[in-house]
Amino acid sequence: MPTKFSESLQSLTEATARLAEALALPKDSIVRDSAVKRFELAFDLAWKTTKAWLEEQGVMCASPKSCLQEGFRQGLLEYEEIWLETIELRNASVHSYDEEVAEKVYARLPVVLEALQKLLKKF
Numbered sequence: 001m002p003t004k005f006s007e008s009l010q011s012l013t014e015a016t017a018r019l020a021e022a023l024a025l026p027k028d029s030i031v032r033d034s035a036v037k038r039f040e041l042a043f044d045l046a047w048k049t050t051k052a053w054l055e056e057q058g059v060m061c062a063s064p065k066s067c068l069q070e071g072f073r074q075g076l077l078e079y080e081e082i083w084l085e086t087i088e089l090r091n092a093s094v095h096s097y098d099e100e101v102a103e104k105v106y107a108r109l110p111v112v113l114e115a116l117q118k119l120l121k122k123f
Contacts, residue, residue: 005052012049012120015045016042016113018041019039019116020117023035023110023113032106033102039090040090042112054070068083077122078118082111082112089108092104
């Protein structure tokens with residue numbers, strides 16, 4: 001029977017691949033906006049998968065920030081600063097849309113993608 005973690009991990013793997021797919025395309029406004037939305041989904045799955053993994057280890061957390069910080073403490077995540085920045089990028093893209101925010105988020109997505117791929121390897 002699949003666990004919450006294994007189901008989340010499968011979804012995260014797929015979402016990360018779809019983000020990589022979007023970032024491999026030549027940039028235009030449609031590709032940029034698609035990549036930003038794919039990032040939002042991948043990030044949400046990343047912190048929820050981290051939460052599920054931590055729970056299997058007997059560690060509880062509730063919010064994206066607390067789960068990612070605990071993941072860093074547990075050695076699951078590298079470079080805590082990138083993950084904390086990623087929370088800010090996600091919040092900016094979800095709660096406010098304008099060209100400047102979209103450009104700022106899109107510019108950081110290669111770094112975010114690398115962090116997501118490293119997290120997947122750790123799992």
